[in-house]
Amino acid sequence: METFWFIIMILALAWYTVVTAYVAIKGTKDVKHIVAGETDVSSARDQDC
Amino acid sequence: MTHFSWALDGSIVGLYLLATMIVGIWVRKRVRGVEDFLVAGREMNLYLGIASLAATEFGIITCMYTAQAGYTQGFAGAFPGLCQALSMWVIGVTGFCVKPLRDSGAMTLPELFERRFGKGVRWLSGVVIVMGGLLNMGVFLKIGGEFLCLVTGMDLKWLTLVMGTLLFLVVLYTILGGMMSVLVTDFLQFVIMSVGMLVVTFLILYQFGWDKLVATVRVHHGDGGFSPLTNPTMGWPFIMMQLVGNTAATLTWQAVVARLLAAKDSATGMKVLSHTSFFFVCRWLIPAIWGIAALAVIGWKPLTELTAEQRASLTPAVVAKVEASPVGQPLIHLDSAEKQALPPDVANHLEEASLHAMPRFLGTFLPIGLMGLLLAAMLAADMSTDSSYMLSWGSVIYNDILAPLRKQPLTQSRGLLWNRCIIGLIGIYLLVFGLFYKIEGNVWSYLLLTGSIYLSSMSALLIGCCYWSKANNWGAYGAILLGALVPVAHLTVEKISSMAWIAASVGKDWAGLSAFAAAAFGMIVGSLLKPPSRNSSAP
Numbered sequence: 001m002e003t004f005w006f007i008i009m010i011l012a013l014a015w016y017t018v019v020t021a022y023v024a025i026k027g028t029k030d031v032k033h034i035v036a037g038e039t040d041v042s043s044a045r046d047q048d049c
Numbered sequence: 050m051t052h053f054s055w056a057l058d059g060s061i062v063g064l065y066l067l068a069t070m071i072v073g074i075w076v077r078k079r080v081r082g083v084e085d086f087l088v089a090g091r092e093m094n095l096y097l098g099i100a101s102l103a104a105t106e107f108g109i110i111t112c113m114y115t116a117q118a119g120y121t122q123g124f125a126g127a128f129p130g131l132c133q134a135l136s137m138w139v140i141g142v143t144g145f146c147v148k149p150l151r152d153s154g155a156m157t158l159p160e161l162f163e164r165r166f167g168k169g170v171r172w173l174s175g176v177v178i179v180m181g182g183l184l185n186m187g188v189f190l191k192i193g194g195e196f197l198c199l200v201t202g203m204d205l206k207w208l209t210l211v212m213g214t215l216l217f218l219v220v221l222y223t224i225l226g227g228m229m230s231v232l233v234t235d236f237l238q239f240v241i242m243s244v245g246m247l248v249v250t251f252l253i254l255y256q257f258g259w260d261k262l263v264a265t266v267r268v269h270h271g272d273g274g275f276s277p278l279t280n281p282t283m284g285w286p287f288i289m290m291q292l293v294g295n296t297a298a299t300l301t302w303q304a305v306v307a308r309l310l311a312a313k314d315s316a317t318g319m320k321v322l323s324h325t326s327f328f329f330v331c332r333w334l335i336p337a338i339w340g341i342a343a344l345a346v347i348g349w350k351p352l353t354e355l356t357a358e359q360r361a362s363l364t365p366a367v368v369a370k371v372e373a374s375p376v377g378q379p380l381i382h383l384d385s386a387e388k389q390a391l392p393p394d395v396a397n398h399l400e401e402a403s404l405h406a407m408p409r410f411l412g413t414f415l416p417i418g419l420m421g422l423l424l425a426a427m428l429a430a431d432m433s434t435d436s437s438y439m440l441s442w443g444s445v446i447y448n449d450i451l452a453p454l455r456k457q458p459l460t461q462s463r464g465l466l467w468n469r470c471i472i473g474l475i476g477i478y479l480l481v482f483g484l485f486y487k488i489e490g491n492v493w494s495y496l497l498l499t500g501s502i503y504l505s506s507m508s509a510l511l512i513g514c515c516y517w518s519k520a521n522n523w524g525a526y527g528a529i530l531l532g533a534l535v536p537v538a539h540l541t542v543e544k545i546s547s548m549a550w551i552a553a554s555v556g557k558d559w560a561g562l563s564a565f566a567a568a569a570f571g572m573i574v575g576s577l578l579k580p581p582s583r584n585s586s587a588p
Contacts, residue, residue, distance in 0.1 A: 001124075001272075001275035001276050002263055002275060004275075005124040005127075005275060006259060008127075008131075008330065008334060009259075009334060009338070011327075011330075012327075012330050012331045012334050012335065013247070013250065013251075013331075013335075015327050015331070016243065016246075016247060016328070016331045016335075017247055019099070019243075019328070020239075020240065020243040020244065020247065022096075023096050023099055023100050023239065023240075024240045026095075026096040027096035027097050027099075027100050027236050027239075029094075029096075030093070030094040030095070030096050030097035030098075030236075031097060031232075031233055031236050033092065033094060034079075034089060034092050034093060034094070034097065034229070034232060034233070035076055035079060035229075035233065
């Protein structure tokens with residue numbers, strides 16, 4: 001089980017580092033989009049469950 | 050003595066707070082109506098969704114209880130994170146319930162339930178969701194304030210001021226900008242929080258090394274520190290409850306549902322869930338590593354939580370039993386007479402020893418400068434959680450409890466005013482509840498118990514609504530009633546001293562699993578019992 005947790009820890013740290021950097025870069029575009037209020041997809045409000 | 054420097058670390062924290070407030074208040078101009086305020090006009094894209102969901106689901110309280118789990122259970126304490134990640138990934142990939150929910154265009158879960166089960170079920174669902182959510186959230190502020198005081202070395206008498214200031218800032222930008230402000234500040238907070246957490250974790254691993262952390266767990270917890278199956282406080286019921294409870298939380302936890310409903314379409318919502326799922330492993334494992342490091346440095350010394358006067362009031366026999374107790378269970382060797390003789394504040398301090406270990410350790414471990422980064426990271430984590438949760442529960446109060454009582458719909462400006470007032474009132478409730486309520490025992494147990502009051506019934510309603518054509522309002526009422534009955538009964542029996550042994554022998558995990566079984570039973574039997582109506586049509 002020690003090896004298992006070691007692998008999980010390495011995966012977690014690697015994944016978190018990459019995702020933080022990636023989301024920080026790509027997310028800036030999403031923030032600009034939402035602040036500017038650009039709607040590129042119509043709302044699906046009329047569809048039902 | 051902590052390493053916190055008011056000049057350098059304080060400036061870093063001040064800079065972060067200033068940036069957050071400027072951004073949070075600046076985007077308020079984009080709010081034009083209730084839909085902008087509650088679901089950000091449904092314009093959230095993938096990366097903003099990932100940042101927002103991750104930031105929302107990690108607050109100081111999360112860091113505290115997951116570090117407590119690492120401290121008291123070793124690496125096995127991070128096991129719920131694996132279950133949570135697995136549940137969220139499966140739901141995100143398959144779209145189970147979440148696809149029809151997002152495609153329905155509802156703003157909250159109860160709004161969807163009304164279409165299938167009627168207005169009464171919508172209203173009652175709203176009440177159950179808000180009750181469970183606010184009880185759950187009520188302890189966030191106090192735990193966050195305790196963390197900040199312990200890390201900076203401030204006296205706990207400043208707790209109220211710290212709590213009040215933090216809350217005021219969060220309420221201000223949430224009231225002004227709603228989900229718009231929450232999403233944009235969440236993005237900023239995610240980046241700061243993640244950088245701070247990663248830097249602290251790498252520093253701990255560099256200073257201690259993996260082998261020392263493993264050796265600490267082995268000494269204090271044995272094999273049970275690595276496997277939930279051999280840990281005496283876990284076992285199969287614990288694993289099953291984590292899988293079932295976390296699946297239900299992904300499907301129905303309002304803060305998660307709000308992110309799904311703010312996504313621009315169901316495909317984006319599903320990707321947000323599947324792409325964020327592994328974050329939940331980090332969310333549990335990283336603070337658990339901090340907790341294990343605290344155990345390596347501080348050890349298990351619950352009596353150090355007491356003042357000299359409080360220690361002098363204990364008998365030598367009690368002192369010996371507390372000192373010999375297993376990590377995280379200071380009162381386990383005391384008999385009932387000794388427990389009753391303990392003053393409540395002494396018992397509370399002893400119980401809180403495992404919760405306070407991690408912030409006490411970090412306060413003396415991190416150098417000046419990194420302390421500021423850690424505090425900014427934790428403030429970011431806490432503010433994003435508080436703002437999102439206030440908006441989530443506020444949206445249910447407005448949309449599902451108050452709005453259905455009105456005959457005429459509110460105008461956009463009136464709706465916005467109502468929403469802002471509700472968030473202000475939630476803020477006042479949080480401050481008052483945080484000041485007066487004292488948690489007994491493990492924080493995670495408290496959160497699971499308050500959450501399970503509605504997780505079981507709401508997940509039964511959602512599954513029935515989306516996938517079972519025979520589900521109806523009788524079944525919905527049955528699920529809500531039975532789902533809430535089991536945890537409330539367990540809690541009540543636990544508090545009655547003559548019957549407490551029954552609750553103890555059943556255990557919290559079996560009680561939680563029973564709540565889910567009872568809710569499913571209520572949904573199936575109630576739906577089948579209702580006589581078919583001639584002109585009934587499933588909406």
